[in-house]
Amino acid sequence: MKCEEAKELFPLLLYGELSFDDEELVEAHVADCAACRGDLRRERALHRALDEIELRPAPEILARSREQLRRSIAVAATRPSLWEKLRRGFTIHVHPIPAGLQPVGALALVAMGFFGARMLPPSLLGSRTNEAGFAAPFTSRVRYVEPESPGKVKMVVEEVRERSLTGSVDDQDIQNLLLAAARDPRDAGLRVESVDLLKSSRECPEVKSALLYALQHDSNPGVRLKALEGLKNSSADPDVRQVLTQVLLADDNAGVRTQAIDLLIQHKEDQMVGTLQELMRHEENGYVRMRCQKALHEMNASIETY
């Protein structure tokens, strides 16, 4: 290979985009050619220089973009394209309204929807009965109206329902609700209670996933501890052990790490040695360190790596 040919391939070499054979040829050439070694060093320096001007969006910019997107999507969801999906199920036929009166009619519909939802008894607004036999009152609010062709109007109504449910935690519908509540970002107390209730169904794969998710991702340590409680009889399960290991090394709450190490060392496995040695390097909590040391000692492993 000639110097010019090799030099042309340097960028692709650095990006790892050369075929095996081409890479071998270039590297062989560079090994024998001092001038090309210098050029390759300069090519690497150019790469580093390019790396240094990279911009990454600040977290607040990303947060603002996400918030704006939420608002845009809320608006887009009320636009006609989505309406087409709804019209089959919700088209109101009325007598033709003169064009000049259409805005007045639209306003009247908004007022009817808004006040009607608040002033009429729930039974007149409509109700449903769930499988458990409870009536379900709901309130509604007209979010959007648009006169369509003569005699028709488009509306989007937002409904909020509340209902009381009583049932077994093993009931699939109840369990689905608990799983959703266990991830409700607005209410940590609700998540704690939900995870606590779900514990009894930990054999169910969805519940196990929810407990593992809560343990790994929930921002509230109380929820994470509840999830740990739910997993305490599953500490031999490889999925559970994998998450416990991550939590042990990364969770910022000493109570959570304490519970995690207690569960992990119930089953001492050779693969744990590296994790425990890694833990010894940065763990500051005395109890966790003590448990970790004891486990390493029992496994005839050194306390640290050298």
Added chain:
Amino acid sequence: MPAARDIFHLGPSILLLQGKMEAVEAAGVAAATVQMDESALIRAAQAGDAHAFEELVRMYDQSVLRLALNLLRSPEDANDIYQEAFLRVFKNLHTFRFDCSFHTWLYRIVTNLCLDALRKRKVRKEEAPVVETREGILDRMDTLEEERADGDPQRHLLSRELQAKIRDVLAGLTARERLVFEMRHYQGMRLRAIGDALGTSEEAAKNCLFRATQKMRAALGDFI
């Protein structure tokens, strides 16, 4: 009882109008998003699960914003690309048929928007965006120091002159060269994936990258 989780929940709320979705079912769909893989998330989002859609957005939106920011070097323009791209995803997700990866599909949308923005900028022959400060007019990217990928000032070894030179060279690339370079160098995408996203071949993407790096080497060789 939890009400709508967030504004993305408007989709399922509206579906209530059809009388097809009981509260229990709605919660069930949301719960099922726990640890969904990407295909399951897409299918759930296509079925109107707003929570799944939000998770899908969050899987990719940081990369999209970063690509747009580096290409356009303006936070406002990058945000415009972000908004338009994910709004198009929202509106057209029902047409996604799993013929390609979601990443490729999304990046087709994003790269088209970026190419349009870069071309418009070339047509307008815009100067680098500037901002007025007490010290006078500065390149606005210089005001975003805290957003740089590497926050350690000691590692910012490049002189401002060289940084400005690099930005000039990048701005001088064609829109396609610029896009291919950004996707390969900063996003770490393979040339095959870049070709897929741009609707061209791996070879064409490779040629584009080759031209871009040649131009940079020619312009910056004396500075490195």
